[in-house]
Amino acid sequence: MSPKELVVALLTAAFADHDPEAAKPLLAPDYIQHNPAIATGADGLLSVIPAIKASGMTTTTHRIISEGNYVVLHNTYDNADAFGAPSLIAFDVFRVEDGVVAEHWDNLQPKPETTVSGRSMTDGPAEITDLGKTQENKELVVGFVRDVLGGAAPEKVTNYMDPAVYMQHNPMIDDGLDGLMAAIKSFAEQGQVITKFEPQIVVAEGNFVFVASDAIMGGKPWAFFDLWRVEDGKIVEHWDVVSPIPAEMAHNNGKF
Known part of the structure; x- marks a missing residue:
């Protein structure tokens, strides 16, 4: 198999x-x-x-x-x-x-009852395309994660996405670059500042790229599991599942 x-x-x-x-x-x-x-x-x-x-x-x-x-x-x-x-x-x-x-x-x-964008956390395209662009798309998304989400060079955000075309499935964030930036500002005002965002697992197939990241938000450990869809060299859609990392686990393997 x-x-x-x-x-x-x-x-x-x-x-x-x-x-x-x-x-x-x-x-x-x-x-x-x-x-x-x-x-x-x-x-x-x-x-x-x-x-x-x-x-x-x-x-x-x-x-x-x-x-x-x-x-x-x-x-x-x-x-x-x-x-x-x-x-x-x-x-x-x-x-x-x-x-x-x-x-x-x-x-x-x-699963939330409502979302800011009106999209659910799971709807949207599922077809895998552009298999020949897997590595190219993987590099694009990893660059976005490190530069924008990780804070290395947030000013490069438009290198990775069209500000007007970013379909969002995170229940708390609206579409587009404006929606993402507004959410980041709102989270910061609530003390939820991200001070660490380090990719641990990256899996790509064609137009889809998944990244699991070890993060610190609001001074506490979190896990961010994100999936992006890429089209014509730009990130166009995003799904995620975000969860705090508990201090105690049923094993000694850690979250990652």
Whole structure:
């Protein structure tokens, strides 16, 4: 199986069929878990499958991209009260090695009732195009993250995006460069200043580029999982899932 096929098979076994025996051979025995609430190792994931079944939780995958041995899924988990909210929006990242799933990272955020832009956290294009531009688009987005979000050279923002064409799915930010800048100003006024924004995982496929970043916002550790869509050499659309990093976890692997 390809990395995508392997990850989809695991997701199906664990979250749709609720079958630990089917999931077990798809996992490395020393599977590394970064979800703060689940123990590391294959047994950690397998042990929560009965709770997933009992909760009635369902999974909808909106997008899936892959590069090398990494696979990123943009998911909605419904009936997820047992895991924190009735509906959760998530980015799940898996690393595949030697034909099994070896590592998992995720970020989860409660689904909001409304958004500033009027777009949901998951709607919009999902088709992967421009495969020949994967590396070019990856470099563009990483430059945007480091220069604009990371603060290295924010004045270069128009090198990366058209100020008028930036479709926003973050529930608290409006469209366009003006919407982004207004949100950054508003967050700063509330003491939510970003003083660290360091990419840890970057996965690109064609017109989509995903970046998971380790951040400090308002003096506290946060994880930002962002997905951008690129068109004609400019960033045109953005989805994200943002979550604080807890001080205590069910393992010693950290968030990243």
